[in-house]
Amino acid sequence: MKPQNPKPYLLACAALALGSVQAADLQELAKASGCFSCHSMQEKVVGPAFSAVAQKYAGQADAAPELAQSIRNGSVRKWGRAPMPAHGSLEQADIQRLAEWVLTIKP
Numbered sequence: 819m820k821p822q823n824p825k826p827y828l829l830a831c832a833a834l835a836l837g838s839v840q841a842a843d844l845q846e847l848a849k850a851s852g853c854f855s856c857h858s859m860q861e862k863v864v865g866p867a868f869s870a871v872a873q874k875y876a877g878q879a880d881a882a883p884e885l886a887q888s889i890r891n892g893s894v895r896k897w898g899r900a901p902m903p904a905h906g907s908l909e910q911a912d913i914q915r916l917a918e919w920v921l922t923i924k925p
């Protein structure tokens with residue numbers, strides 16, 4: 819775990835300890851991970867609104883792993899011309915939780 823960025827780790831630990839991941843915690847994790855510099859819940863910023871992502875992938879069984887891969891490795895041309903950079907420094911477990919969380923966001 820990167821010492822300069824302890825907060826997602828603490829949140830993930832707290833979530834694991836509780837045995838359930840609260841949406842509010844995941845929003846905090848997304849904030850701590852810098853996601854909201856390019857995304858918002860309901861509006862397109864640099865990247866698509868998280869609610870739009872949830873809508874696009876609704877009903878797709880393998881959506882969470884696909885989104886996790888986009889977050890980890892970066893993504894381009896799925897939504898527009900702006901690319902999403904890779905997030906290789908995030909914990910894989912956090913990336914998976916973020917991907918699953920994005921899919922739950924309602925418009």
Ligand code: HEC
Binds near residue numbers: 902
């Ligand atoms: C520097 C800006 C930037 C940051 C930071 C960023 N994103 Fe993105 N994100 C984008 C852009 C731009 C796209 C659209 C990429 C494309 O068209 O393929 C995108 C796309 C996505 C998608 C859809 C991917 C797909 O396969 O359809 C998800 C989910 C996502 N971002 C989640 C996140 C999460 C979670 C974080 C924080 C860990 C994050 N993003 C941080 C810019 C960003």
